[in-house]
Amino acid sequence: MAAALNIGVSGAAGQMGRAVISVAGDRSDVTIASAFDRDALVGQSAGDLVLTTANTAVSVCDVIIDFSTPTVAMALAELAADLRRPALVIGTTGLSAEQEAIIRAASERIAIVRSGNFSIGVNVLAGLVKQAATRLGPEDWDIEVFEAHHRRKKDAPSGTALMMADAAAKGRGVSLATVEQRARDGVSEGRGPGEIGFSVMRGGGIVGDHSVVFAAEEEIITLSHSARDRRLFARGAVQAALWVSKQPPGLYSMARVLGFES
Numbered sequence: 001m002a003a004a005l006n007i008g009v010s011g012a013a014g015q016m017g018r019a020v021i022s023v024a025g026d027r028s029d030v031t032i033a034s035a036f037d038r039d040a041l042v043g044q045s046a047g048d049l050v051l052t053t054a055n056t057a058v059s060v061c062d063v064i065i066d067f068s069t070p071t072v073a074m075a076l077a078e079l080a081a082d083l084r085r086p087a088l089v090i091g092t093t094g095l096s097a098e099q100e101a102i103i104r105a106a107s108e109r110i111a112i113v114r115s116g117n118f119s120i121g122v123n124v125l126a127g128l129v130k131q132a133a134t135r136l137g138p139e140d141w142d143i144e145v146f147e148a149h150h151r152r153k154k155d156a157p158s159g160t161a162l163m164m165a166d167a168a169a170k171g172r173g174v175s176l177a178t179v180e181q182r183a184r185d186g187v188s189e190g191r192g193p194g195e196i197g198f199s200v201m202r203g204g205g206i207v208g209d210h211s212v213v214f215a216a217e218e219e220i221i222t223l224s225h226s227a228r229d230r231r232l233f234a235r236g237a238v239q240a241a242l243w244v245s246k247q248p249p250g251l252y253s254m255a256r257v258l259g260f261e262s
Contacts, residue, residue, distance in 0.1 A: 116159025133171025
């Protein structure tokens with residue numbers, strides 16, 4: 001029997017961090033070797049674990065799963081790249097273009113899976129959105145991405161919403177940056193041709209709802225996904241950790257982990 005993979009959890013005191021710890025605890029092929037969060041929490045408990053530091057985690061883990069903050073994710077990627085270990089699974093969202101660039105640079109030295117969503121269903125949805133956008137041209141079909149999350153989520157649009165919009169843009173052969181419309185307010189001249197819009201809700205304990213609407217004058221197509229338990233994201237992240245532990249340096253998507261992309 002193969003030895004269990006030593007996993008670290010970054011952001012272990014948060015909701016997703018706790019979910020990863022819970023999911024990993026139910027498996028025999030992984031073990032939580034280290035868990036950490038903000039420096040102020042070092043020595044505190046996260047379930048049966050005692051929170052440590054990032055420096056400790058990178059020295060004892062094969063892979064670290066990160067659901068933390070953009071600043072922490074960026075620093076973790078730089079630290080791991082300097083040491084050329086461990087591999088990373090990054091689910092943190094809301095990163096700036098500069099922070100994303102640092103993670104891409106780190107992937108030249110270590111293997112990284114970076115995704116806005118680790119759900120199998122969401123990655124299937126992204127593929128469907130891309131196919132639909134390829135066939136439903138901007139001259140007749142407008143695209144709007146709706147997303148809803150709990151009141152504690154800080155970044156908007158969500159990483160998954162951006163993932164859906166990017167899939168739609170790729171389906172149309174354009175860059176999302178050239179067609180995205182993140183907010184509407186006040187009086188305007190109406191919707192621009194080919195624009196991909198976003199609508200955002202924050203409230204209650206919503207785990208995550210996403211819909212992509214293709215709207216023409218006489219018909220509407222809606223592709224949607226609703227998450228009921230954040231453990232589904234944790235299971236996907238652990239699956240990604242097992243996969244990335246065997247990969248050479250590079251930046252990989254969850255679609256690649258699932259075999260949806262070559």
